[in-house]
Each structure stands twice: as structure tokens, then as C-alpha cells.
Amino acid sequence: MSDAAIPNPSAATLRARFGASIGASGVVGGDTIVHVVRDRAHEILAWLRDAPGERYDYLVDVTAVEYRDRERPLEVVYQLRSIPRAAMLRVKIDLARDHALVVDSVVDLWQGANWLEREVYDMFGIRFRGHPDLRRILMWETYDEGYPLRKDFPLRGRFSRAEQVRRALAADLSAHYSLDELSIAEAYDALPADMRERLATGREGEEW
Amino acid sequence: MGGKRTLELALATPGLDAAGNAVRVPLTGSAAAAPEPDLRTDHMLINIGPQHPATHGVLRLVVELDGEVVVRVIPHIGYLHSGFEKLGEYRHYNQIIPLTDRTDYLSAPANNVGFALAAERLMGIEITPRCTVLRVIACELSRVISHLVWAGTTAIDIGAFTVFLWMFQERERAYNLLEAWTGARMTTSLTRVGGLMADLPDGWTGQLRAWCQGVPKTLDEVDRMLLRNGIWLGRTQDVGAMSAEEATNWSLTGPMLRASGVPFDVRKDHPYLDYETYDFEVPVGEHGDVYDRYLVRMEEMRQSVRILLQALDRLPDGPINARDPRVILPAKRQLMSDMESMIHHFKQVMEGVPAPAGEVYFPIENPKGELGTYLVSDGTAKPVRWRIRPPSFLNLAALPRMAEGHLLSDLIAINASVDIVMGEIDR
Numbered sequence: 149m150s151d152a153a154i155p156n157p158s159a160a161t162l163r164a165r166f167g168a169s170i171g172a173s174g175v176v177g178g179d180t181i182v183h184v185v186r187d188r189a190h191e192i193l194a195w196l197r198d199a200p201g202e203r204y205d206y207l208v209d210v211t212a213v214e215y216r217d218r219e220r221p222l223e224v225v226y227q228l229r230s231i232p233r234a235a236m237l238r239v240k241i242d243l244a245r246d247h248a249l250v251v252d253s254v255v256d257l258w259q260g261a262n263w264l265e266r267e268v269y270d271m272f273g274i275r276f277r278g279h280p281d282l283r284r285i286l287m288w289e290t291y292d293e294g295y296p297l298r299k300d301f302p303l304r305g306r307f308s309r310a311e312q313v314r315r316a317l318a319a320d321l322s323a324h325y326s327l328d329e330l331s332i333a334e335a336y337d338a339l340p341a342d343m344r345e346r347l348a349t350g351r352e353g354e355e356w
Numbered sequence: 357m358g359g360k361r362t363l364e365l366a367l368a369t370p371g372l373d374a375a376g377n378a379v380r381v382p383l384t385g386s387a388a389a390a391p392e393p394d395l396r397t398d399h400m401l402i403n404i405g406p407q408h409p410a411t412h413g414v415l416r417l418v419v420e421l422d423g424e425v426v427v428r429v430i431p432h433i434g435y436l437h438s439g440f441e442k443l444g445e446y447r448h449y450n451q452i453i454p455l456t457d458r459t460d461y462l463s464a465p466a467n468n469v470g471f472a473l474a475a476e477r478l479m480g481i482e483i484t485p486r487c488t489v490l491r492v493i494a495c496e497l498s499r500v501i502s503h504l505v506w507a508g509t510t511a512i513d514i515g516a517f518t519v520f521l522w523m524f525q526e527r528e529r530a531y532n533l534l535e536a537w538t539g540a541r542m543t544t545s546l547t548r549v550g551g552l553m554a555d556l557p558d559g560w561t562g563q564l565r566a567w568c569q570g571v572p573k574t575l576d577e578v579d580r581m582l583l584r585n586g587i588w589l590g591r592t593q594d595v596g597a598m599s600a601e602e603a604t605n606w607s608l609t610g611p612m613l614r615a616s617g618v619p620f621d622v623r624k625d626h627p628y629l630d631y632e633t634y635d636f637e638v639p640v641g642e643h644g645d646v647y648d649r650y651l652v653r654m655e656e657m658r659q660s661v662r663i664l665l666q667a668l669d670r671l672p673d674g675p676i677n678a679r680d681p682r683v684i685l686p687a688k689r690q691l692m693s694d695m696e697s698m699i700h701h702f703k704q705v706m707e708g709v710p711a712p713a714g715e716v717y718f719p720i721e722n723p724k725g726e727l728g729t730y731l732v733s734d735g736t737a738k739p740v741r742w743r744i745r746p747p748s749f750l751n752l753a754a755l756p757r758m759a760e761g762h763l764l765s766d767l768i769a770i771n772a773s774v775d776i777v778m779g780e781i782d783r
Contacts, residue, residue, distance in 0.1 A: 177477055177716040206620075207607050208719070209745040213732050216740055227717055227728065227745070231604065231618060234625045238717065260607025263753040271441075286434035286782060296442055303446055 156180035158202055158237050166192055171242070181238045189241050190252035196228060196237070197257050204228035204237060207258035210265055212272045214299050224251055224274060243274065253279040271297035290319065399427060406435045410513050410768045413778030415752075417771070424763050429756040433749075436782035444742035448708030449475045449549050452742060457543040459744055460780040462505050463498035463723045464544045465534065472547035473628060474718035474729035478711045481550050481683060486674045490556070492629050492667045493564070494546055495720070496660040500571065501530050502723030502775075503653045503660075507578065510650070510772040514591045519578050526574050529567050536560060549709065550684050551677030561668050568661050568668075575657055582650070592647035596758040596770035603644060606754040609747045610725025612774065615652045616644030622721035634663050646773040653775075683709050708737030724748045724775055744783055748776040 159173040159182050169192065171183030184192050196204045208227035221242040228237045243249050253276035254261045265276045266285040273295035276282055283289055287296070293306040305312065400421045405411040414435035420428040440459060444452045456467040469491045476483060483491075504523040511519035531541040536557050538544040546553060582588045598608065603616035613620055621638040623631040639655035641648030677684045685704060686697035713735040719728045725747025732741040751774045758774075759767045 176714050179715075179717055181715075205604050208726070209717075209728055209730065209743070211730065211741075211743045211745075213741045215732075216734055225730070227730070231620050231625075236626070236717075258607060259602075259605050259757070260750055260753065263749060264607075284434075286437040288434065296439060301442075303442065 156235060156237050158182070158196065158204075158235070161201065162192065162196075165195070179236065179238055181240060183240045183242060186241050186243065186251055189239075190254060190257075193226065193228075193239065193254055194257055196239070203230045203232055204235075206231050207254070207260045207264075208236070210254070210261055210268060212268050212274055212297075214272065214297070216299060218245075218299075221245060222249065222272065222274070224268065226254070249274040250277055251275075252277050253282075255279055271295055273298065406432075411771065412509060412776050414782075415771075415776065415778055417755075417767070419764065419767065421764060424765075426759050426762055426764055426767050429759050429767065431752060431755055433752070433778070433781050436778045438783065440783045441742055441744065444739060446738060448737050449711065449739070450709070452739075453547060453549075454543065454545045456744075457545055458779055459746065459783055460502075460722060460724060460727070460748070460777045461542055462777055463502040464542055465494035465538075465546045466498040466720065466722050467727065468545060468547040469495055469629075470718065470720040470722065470727045470729050472549055473720065474716055474731050475549045475711070477718055478714060478716045478731050478733055479549065479683065479709070480712070481678050481680050483551065483678050484675050485672045486555075487551050487676045487678070488629050489667050489671050490552060490676065491547070492631070492634070493664060493671075494544075495629070496663045496667070497530060497533070497564075499660045499723040500657050500664075501527055503657045504530075506653060506723075506775045507650070510769075510775075511582070513768050513772040514588065516582065516585075516588065518581065522574055522578060526567075526571055529570070533560065533564055533567060536563070548677070548683075550680050551675075555676050561671065564664065565668060568664050571661055572658055575654055579654060589647065591766075591769055592650060592773075593645055594643070595646045595762060595766045596773060597643055597645040598754065598758060599644060602757070603754075606757065607750045608725075608754055609750055610722065611649055611652045611656060612725065612751045612754075614639065615641035615648040617642055622719050622726050626719060628718075628720060634666050636660075636663050636666075646769050649773045710735060710737045711739070719745070722747055724777065724780070725751060744780070746780045746783065748774065749781045752776050752781060 155173070155175050159170075159180050162182055162184075163170045163173070166184070166188065169185045169188040171185065173180065173182040175181070196202045206229040208229050209225070210227075211225050213223045213225060221244050224241040224243065226239040228239060229235070230237075241251055243251070249272070251274065253265055255265065255276075256278065262279070262281070263285060265279055266282060268274050269276060269279075269282055270284040270286055284291060294301055296305075307315070402419050402421060403416065404419060405416040406414040411417065416432040416435070418430040418432065419426055420430075438458070440455045443455060447455070453468055453471060456471045457464040459467055472491075504527045508520035508523035508527075511517075511523075534544055535541050537560060538546050538554060598606070598612075598616045600617040603613050603618055608616065617640055619638060619640045622628075623636075624638055636659045637655075639652045639659070641652050681700065683704075685691075685701055686694075690697040691701050692698075711731075711733040713733055715730070715732040717728055717730045719726045721727075726745065727747055728743075728745030730741070730743035730745065731739050734740045755771060755774060759770045762770065
């Protein structure tokens with residue numbers, strides 16, 4: 149891999165096609181980064197996957213970055229790869245802090261995004277509209293200390309050790325089933341109120 | 357829903373006929389005339405794990421069964437979540453390296469290398485030729501170790517115990533080598549940003565050469581036992597198959613992706629550590645089932661041995677650490693006699709090494725697939741974000757897709773074929 153600061157041609161193609169929806173782009177550490185606006189991100193990513201000259205058929209990673217500088221927006225980061233062209237592209241969506249942290253899910257484009265987006269939701273609280281099964285993945289469903297990778301989340305957690313232990317011992321283990329499983333298992337009454345509500349209203353048409 | 361499966365159970369047989377087949381007792385009387393009873397019942401929900409030997413760690417699978425057929429698999433992960441990525445935001449770059457040991461703990465040296473390469477690109481550090489070759493040795497050695505464990509444990513899950521013993525014997529020999537080099541068997545912490553923690557001890561290359569002679573023999577013995585073994589074929593062929601398109605769309609990676617027929621290997625497509633100068637092949641499967649994954653991993657071990665021998669042949673003399681006083685500590689002897697070196701050492705250890713503001717994504721081909729290290733720096737000595745792109749996380753995510761429609765016992769074989777390490781999945 150050369151460090152030459154030659155931008156991936158996809159950056160210029162994107163700008164020519166989507167114009168103002170493409171924000172800053174540049175080469176950092178040998179990788180081309182393109183910022184796109186949130187509202188057209190799904191459309192742009194779908195185009196990158198399918199356009200004959202692009203063919204980013206492989207989603208390497210979805211993650212998010214929060215900077216220590218409170219003024220900077222959160223970023224959702226997509227690492228894309230075109231296996232036939234052996235090219236990589238990093239697409240970022242800036243999420244202003246005064247807006248809701250919601251972006252469109254790309255699970256319909258790449259199935260591999262399913263768990264990756266769940267992890268971003270779990271760790272950063274960013275929601276993915278249209279995700280088929282958006283629930284926590286590394287933390288448990290009833291975890292209520294917040295989102296661990298946010299900068300305002302203290303390293304040791306929000307609750308004291310004593311409180312964490314108390315909650316762990318008081319938890320009903322049946323509540324650790326997912327909504328899916330609860331269509332079969334009998335743990336409905338042990339669920340927190342918001343989960344019961346989600347289960348009762350169904351997951352379709354959910355709006356954040 | 358996989359191929360058509362019929363299960364025939366001869367409950368009793370009076371003996372064999374002339375052709376050697378079991379004589380079936382025909383149903384007689386009213387039972388023969390009665391229609392087939394409807395045996396469908398409610399689906400059953402069973403819970404496997406998190407403490408179960410066949411889940412390879414603290415993985416919990418909730419399985420919905422229709423009889424013995426898996427209708428739905430819902431994996432639950434996170435039981436080993438330790439917040440490594442969060443911890444990394446509070447650590448200097450060199451302090452993160454021990455954390456990388458504990459992600460994919462079956463291939464710690466390769467994880468160390470992946471992180472060090474990313475940090476070095478971020479800081480703009482060139483490593484020495486000897487260090488480059490030693491890191492290739494570390495990566496390939498850990499690939500063989502990881503695949504040995506995979507083959508052993510998968511064979512045990514499918515019912516072949518011997519393979520486990522043979523493979524672990526080779527693995528022990530490899531761990532002896534790692535122990536001689538780094539002082540540790542599993543948590544090696546081999547690399548430092550800009551170099552390595554130690555050079556090879558005397559006589560080590562000869563021992564590695566001897567080990568490289570022995571491993572292919574063991575692999576051949578295992579192949580002789582499994583390759584055409586009827587039970588092995590029956591349990592692995594057409595089980596958990598993923599097509600090339602599916603494997604790409606599901607972001608499968610490493611041997612899982614290649615077994616499905618996608619010829620992608622980071623070492624070939626985005627070479628690092630001069631991999632483009634080594635002569636080796638990348639095995640690619642055809643059917644994407646458990647059997648092809650077995651073939652791919654076995655061949656990868658042989659190719660890794662080839663790379664190891666080439667690396668030993670070209671191993672140059674010279675320093676293992678870059679000549680970069682920003683990141684490399686002064687020599688111990690200087691440190692004890694020279695005030696400036698003492699101050700330098702103290703500042704570097706206490707304040708850490710600041711990385712210029714920027715970011716880097718560095719992929720390497722780990723045994724389980726593409727291990728990506730995504731580092732974001734704001735110019736301080738601790739990263740703003742250290743993201744591990746864990747290969748077996750993505751491979752495990754496709755488990756429901758692979759297992760649904762197969763038998764419960766196939767689920768165990770499929771899960772074994774994924775080669776998961778929960779330390780890396782949960783981080």
C-alpha cells in the first residue's frame with residue numbers, strides 16, 4: 149500500500165454526480181475519505197455498491213467516532229471495499245449534536261451491516277432507521293447506564309460498583325431474551341415498560 | 357433450506373439379507389392401512405450456552421426447533437465484553453498492545469502486529485528490514501497455531517477425537533517457540549510501536565525450521581484420516597453452504613470468504629510487510645460448506661509453512677527497532693549512565709508518544725479473516741478512537757443464515773466451522 153496522496157477516483161465521481169450532497173473529501177494517511185450528507189447517504193451508498201465503475205460490493209466495517217472536542221459532530225464511518233477493483237473508500241456521515249442521532253440503515257444493501265449497526269447503536273446510541281432488529285448486542289437489553297463509547301460515559305460506568313451488583317442480582321434472567329424469542333418464551337411480565345410497549349406495538353413503522 | 361434430507365431409522369432388524377442389507381420388517385395389519393400420523397407439534401425453544409463446550413467460548417445460542425430441524429438461531433454475544441475499545445482511549449499507544457493480545461487470544465502475535473502497523477502508519481514510522489521479516493514470521497506462526505486449534509476443536513465437535521490431540525501437540529511445540537521468543541505462550545505482547553519487544557534468542561531459527569518440517573507431516577496424517585472419511589464427509593459436505601455472492605454480501609472474511617469461492621486475501625490484494633515478495637498461493641473453495649472451509653484452512657497452514665521457510669531464508673541481520681527517538685526507548689545501558697537518556701525514557705513512558713492528528717485504517721489478514729485497526733488521533737498521546745474490525749464477529753453474524761434449515765447436530769458443525777473466538781467478538 150503506497151502512501152501517495154492520490155485520491156480514490158470515486159471521490160471525484162461522487163462529487164460530479166451528487167454535487168452538494170458530498171461534503172469535504174480528502175486523503176488522510178493514504179486513505180480517501182468522503183463526507184456525505186445524512187439524508188442522501190443511503191442513496192449514495194447504494195449507488196457506490198451498484199454503479200458499474202464503482203462496485204463497492206463488500207462492506208468492511210461500520211463504526212462511529214466521537215471526538216474529545218465537544219464542538220465536532222459525531223461521525224458514522226463506513227469502510228467500503230470493491231473486491232474486483234481492490235479499492236477502498238471511507239464514507240462518513242456527520243451527525244450534528246443538536247439533531248437526533250439517526251441515520252438510514254444499510255442492511256438492505258449489505259447483510260453484513262446487521263451486527264455492525266447494532267454495535268454502533270449499542271455503543272454510541274446512534275439509531276439506524278429501517279434496521280430489521282435494532283437492539284443492543286454486546287450489552288444486554290435492559291442495560292440502562294447509557295452508551296459506553298460516548299465521551300461523556302465515564303470509564304468505570306455511570307453506576308457505582310455496589311449499584312451495578314445490586315442491579316445484576318435483582319435482574320430477572322428471563323428478561324435477557326430478545327423480543328424475537330419472547331414471541332415464544334414466557335417472560336413478558338419481567339420486561340421493562342419500554343420493551344413491553346415495543347413488543348405490543350410491533351416494530352413496524354417505528355419512528356424516532 | 358439445504359438439500360433434501362431423509363432420516364431412516366431401522367428400529368429392529370432380524371438380520372441381513374443375501375446382499376448384506378438390513379432386512380426391514382414390513383408394517384402389517386391395520387398399521388399399514390392407517391394414514392401417516394401428523395407428527396408436527398409446536399416449535400421448541402432451546403438454549404445452548406453460554407457455558408457449553410460446543411460453543412467455543414461464552415456464546416449463547418437460542419434455537420427454535422421444529423423436531424430436529426433448526427428453524428431459527430438467535431445468537432447472544434457480549435458475555436466477554438471488556439470494553440477494550442473504551443480502555444484504549446485512556447491508554448498510550450504502546451499500552452494498548454497488551455489489550456490486543458486478549459482480543460483474538462489464539463493469534464496474539466498477529467494482533468500485536470496489526471496494531472503496531474496501524475500506529476506506525478499514523479505516526480509515519482518506517483520499520484527496519486529485520487523487524488519486517490520477524491513480523492511476517494510472527495503472523496504466519498500464529499496463523500498455523502490458530503488453524504491447528506480450529507481443526508482440533510472442529511473435529512472434536514464432529515466426533516473425531518484424535519485430530520484434537522495431534523493438532524494440539526504441534527501447537528504446543530509452536531507455543532514453546534513463542535515462549536522462547538517473547539516469554540509468554542498466549543499473551544505475547546510481541547510488538548512495540550516502531551519495532552519489537554525482543555529479538556530472537558540464539559538457535560531459535562533452527563528450532564523453527566525443525567518445526568516447519570514436522571507440521572506438514574501431521575497435516576498429511578490428519579488429511580489421510582479425514583479427507584475421504586465417510587463420517588467426516590457426511591457431516592461436513594453441503595452443510596452450512598454460502599454462495600460467493602452471499603458471502604460477499606454478508607461480509608464474511610478470511611477462510612470463510614475464500615471457501616465460498618471469493619479469491620480475496622489482504623496479503624495479496626492490499627499487501628503489507630512485503631507480502632508481495634513472498635511466493636505463496638491463496639487456496640479458494642468452491643462450495644462454501646464446512647468441508648471446503650476445512651480444505652481451505654488445511655492448505656493455508658501448508659502455505660504459511662512455505663512463507664515461514666522463505667522468511668527464515670531471507671532474515672537479515674540488523675536492528676529490530678526503528679531509529680526513531682520519538683517512539684523507541686534509549687538502550688538500557690545508556691539509560692543507567694546518561695542523564696538525557698534517563699529524561700527521555702521517563703518522558704516517553706510517563707507522557708506517551710503523541711501521534712499527529714489524523715486517522716488510519718489498516719487491514720491485515722489474520723487467521724480468522726481481515727483484522728482491521730482503525731485509529732483516530734487528535735494529536736495527543738492517546739487515540740480518540742481505537743476500533744477493532746473483528747473478523748469472527750462478522751463471520752458469526754452469518755451463523756443464522758448458514759444454520760437455518762439444517763439439523764441441530766449440523767448447527768454444531770457449522771458453528772465450529774466459523775472459527776470464532778469470543779475474546780475478539782465481545783472485545
